[in-house]
Amino acid sequence: MSFDGKTIEINYWFNGQKGNFDDPAHKWGLSQTGWYPGWGTKVVGPGPEITNFDTLSPNYNPFSWEQTTGIFSMDFSGKGLNIQFYDTGLFKYHNYNWNGPAFSDVGINNLPKIIGFRLTTNMSFLDASDIKIMDNGNTVLIDWFWGTFDKTTYVNLDFKFEIDPPPGGKYYPFKGTKGNDYITAGKGADVIAGGKGADVFVFHKGDTGKTKKKADLITDFSAKQGDKIDLHKWDADSTTKGVQDFDFIGKHKFTKEAGELRYQKSGKETLLMGDTNGDGKTDFMIKFKGHITFADGDFIL
Numbered sequence: 001m002s003f004d005g006k007t008i009e010i011n012y013w014f015n016g017q018k019g020n021f022d023d024p025a026h027k028w029g030l031s032q033t034g035w036y037p038g039w040g041t042k043v044v045g046p047g048p049e050i051t052n053f054d055t056l057s058p059n060y061n062p063f064s065w066e067q068t069t070g071i072f073s074m075d076f077s078g079k080g081l082n083i084q085f086y087d088t089g090l091f092k093y094h095n096y097n098w099n100g101p102a103f104s105d106v107g108i109n110n111l112p113k114i115i116g117f118r119l120t121t122n123m124s125f126l127d128a129s130d131i132k133i134m135d136n137g138n139t140v141l142i143d144w145f146w147g148t149f150d151k152t153t154y155v156n157l158d159f160k161f162e163i164d165p166p167p168g169g170k171y172y173p174f175k176g177t178k179g180n181d182y183i184t185a186g187k188g189a190d191v192i193a194g195g196k197g198a199d200v201f202v203f204h205k206g207d208t209g210k211t212k213k214k215a216d217l218i219t220d221f222s223a224k225q226g227d228k229i230d231l232h233k234w235d236a237d238s239t240t241k242g243v244q245d246f247d248f249i250g251k252h253k254f255t256k257e258a259g260e261l262r263y264q265k266s267g268k269e270t271l272l273m274g275d276t277n278g279d280g281k282t283d284f285m286i287k288f289k290g291h292i293t294f295a296d297g298d299f300i301l
């Protein structure tokens, strides 16, 4: 999915210490009319779009959001959205739940629904749980509360849209970078590769099916690299109120206890399976290329 020619709305929830927002050179080409500072619309295209943006003047802090001296650029080059920061900033928390930029579709579904994403960042305190897809897939929030910025900070988001073409019946494959990626591919039978680095593959309820045909496939899981399967948001026991953790039982068979997670080899693949209602049957499955021997440490449960 490319952003090319699409209109999205950008809300960067932070104020700054230098620069002047009213300076046309620093407006990102965004119209401010009718919006509070920080909102605007932008028709995005390939290549670097927004660079050297000086944030708000020191005294202009109407909403008491984040403060930073950060200057950043945004690059909508093709399918990814890259946010690069420069400068070290004063970073202040003002008691808001969300502290970071938000990206919204503008108008009536110019962008298809976002149902998954890949996050690559070297920012401390930012992981997949800090990315929220809101408004039925039309808004993405990033919470980098407690994070710190410097010249090398990067946050890269690559979205999966509902209509991503399924080559070979699959959604557009998620490929991680050589760094540490958080990948949540959302619904549909996905093919996911983390690439090098310690990658976290995050699954929410319903993200992968219960048959081999409908299950997500991870093609390069590597415990050696520190890759992990994150199921902690998936309720392991549908028979008990609240969200319970899975119990990894290795290659043992299900014992009709809700929340059991087991694996087995199947052909050239390894299947990871969970029983969430305690009937001893598989309720969801994740496939892995090759034969993998899983251990407790491979999971975030």
Ligand SMILES: [Ca+2]
Pocket (backbone or CB within 6 Å): 185, 186, 187, 188, 189, 190, 207, 208, 216
């Ligand atoms: Ca999926």
Ligand SMILES: [Ca+2]
Pocket (backbone or CB within 6 Å): 176, 177, 178, 179, 180, 181, 194, 195, 196, 197, 198, 199
């Ligand atoms: Ca990676």
Ligand SMILES: [Ca+2]
Pocket (backbone or CB within 6 Å): 194, 195, 196, 197, 198, 199, 220, 222, 225, 227
């Ligand atoms: Ca990896």
Ligand SMILES: [Ca+2]
Pocket (backbone or CB within 6 Å): 235, 236, 237, 238, 239, 240, 241, 242, 243, 244
């Ligand atoms: Ca439950």
